[in-house]
Amino acid sequence: MSATRRAEERSFVRVDRPVDGVAVVTLDRPDRMNAMAFDVMVPFQQQLAELGRDNAVRAIVITGEGRAFCAGADQKSAGRPPYADGLRRPGYALRSLEVLEEVIATMRRLHQPVIAAVNGAAVGGGLCLALACDVRIASEAAYFRAAGINNGLTASELGLSYLLPRAVGSSHAADMMFTGRDVGAEEAARIGLVSRLADPVVEEAVAVGERIASLSQPGIEMTKRSLHAGIAAGSLESYMPIEGIGQLYLRLLTDNFEEATRARKEGRPAQFRDDLP
Structure with missing residues (x-):
């Protein structure tokens, strides 16, 4: 073409x-x-x-x-x-x-x-x-x-x-x-x-x-993957580990959870970073 x-x-x-x-x-x-x-x-x-x-x-x-x-x-x-x-x-x-x-x-x-x-x-x-x-x-x-x-x-x-x-x-x-x-x-x-x-x-x-x-890029991407997997999942039992792995992945590889907690306490928007802490 x-x-x-x-x-x-x-x-x-x-x-x-x-x-x-x-x-x-x-x-x-x-x-x-x-x-x-x-x-x-x-x-x-x-x-x-x-x-x-x-x-x-x-x-x-x-x-x-x-x-x-x-x-x-x-x-x-x-x-x-x-x-x-x-x-x-x-x-x-x-x-x-x-x-x-x-x-x-x-x-x-x-x-x-x-x-x-x-x-x-x-x-x-x-x-x-x-x-x-x-x-x-x-x-x-x-x-x-x-x-x-x-x-x-x-x-x-x-x-x-x-x-x-x-x-x-x-x-x-x-x-x-x-x-x-x-x-x-x-x-x-x-x-x-x-x-x-x-x-x-x-x-x-x-x-x-x-x-x-404005939100965490990997957080949004993992949420989308989990959402699509949940729609296609055969059972709740087979699906829940997918959600859990996504949460652990972001909890361990970013400090976004800690930043969100600090931001709420300080009354300001969270400033998410998607690199390693």
């Missing part, structure tokens, strides 16, 4: 750093409601991977330009996935799916917490993108739809049937997936699909990211 082609693709994905430690990644194709065409999703995945390697970035906010967060499948033109030349229809379909699955996997692998600032429609694959984030904040204009069932397909795609019931419980997930109905912002907050409502939603998400960036 040429440098010119990459530059053209990246124009649909914008990265800003409004405050220290926080990157805002914006899907920037509002005329197509930020749909999941390959010329949007490929550079989106690449930008996320680059941010994941940037240790100055402590939290990542994802949002969409215009009236949509992401409208899912691009009904106008999805474009071509990379490395699909010469494939017939079954192989082409598999390669296309792999590209989109890698977007979700990249989001889940990031060591930084990822915050969705859902500014409008999060439909189909757009709902999946929101679910792949660690924290979801919605504007009053946001709505969510498991759209596959409305198109004669399964509602399960890109991890939705794994992540949605873990976010809202099996009954709410079944309601959304079986009916394909829109879930508005207030209902989304009530059932736990989002943690809060805010306008302007990106500013609120950046404020959450800034709070995260």
Whole structure:
């Protein structure tokens, strides 16, 4: 792929750093409601991977330009996935799916917490993108739809049937997936699909990211690892040692616990250091 082609693709994905430690990644194709065409999703995945390697970035906010967060499948033109030349229809379909699955996997692998600032429609694959984030904040204009069932397909795609019931419980997930109905912002907050409502939603998400960036980097990273492991754990007994190892790791290798104790006694913010005491 040429440098010119990459530059053209990246124009649909914008990265800003409004405050220290926080990157805002914006899907920037509002005329197509930020749909999941390959010329949007490929550079989106690449930008996320680059941010994941940037240790100055402590939290990542994802949002969409215009009236949509992401409208899912691009009904106008999805474009071509990379490395699909010469494939017939079954192989082409598999390669296309792999590209989109890698977007979700990249989001889940990031060591930084990822915050969705859902500014409008999060439909189909757009709902999946929101679910792949660690924290979801919605504007009053946001709505969510498991759209596959409305198109004669399964509602399960890109991890939705794994992540949605873990976010809202099996009954709410079944309601959304079986009916394909829109879930508005207030209902989304009530059932736990989002943690809060805010306008302007990106500013609120950046404020959450800034709070995260002020805390211990390894503490946040270990917390994210523990959170994801807990979601996937088979039993409480098998999971608790993972939590304990994380606590011991930071307790023994940093003096952040002592600093937090001193700061509370002195009535000041803690100044965490993530090197050895």
